[in-house]
Amino acid sequence: MSRSNHRAGLAALSICEALLLAMNDHGLLPETEIVGVLRDAAASHENVAGTEAETAVHREVADMINTIIAGGNSVRRT
Structure with missing residues (x-):
């Protein structure tokens, strides 16, 4: 992956995580739905x-998404 693509990927990931957090914070999507979205993305x-x-590349992406789910990065768990 080129440096430009790598940076674009990191930016996209940060934006998506921020959107998921905002949707949860404002009651637009509950934690279960957000985790469901992430699980769907990993499954794809x-x-x-x-x-x-x-x-192999897609498996690494799925592993990264599953790590995000396990770490709770995209939802503020109480």
């Missing part, structure tokens, strides 16, 4: 078909 990467290299 876990189920990608392609070459071994392509599926």
Whole structure:
């Protein structure tokens, strides 16, 4: 991944996490729905078909999303 793509990916991740936190804080989506969105995103990467290299990249993305779920980064858990 180029440096530009890497930075764009980090920016997108930060924006998405901030949006999920804001939606939870303002009562637009409960924690269960936010976790559901993240699980859906992880599942879409876990189920990608392609070459071994392509599926490895998607598996890493799914692992990252699952780490976010486990760490509670996108919801303010009380």
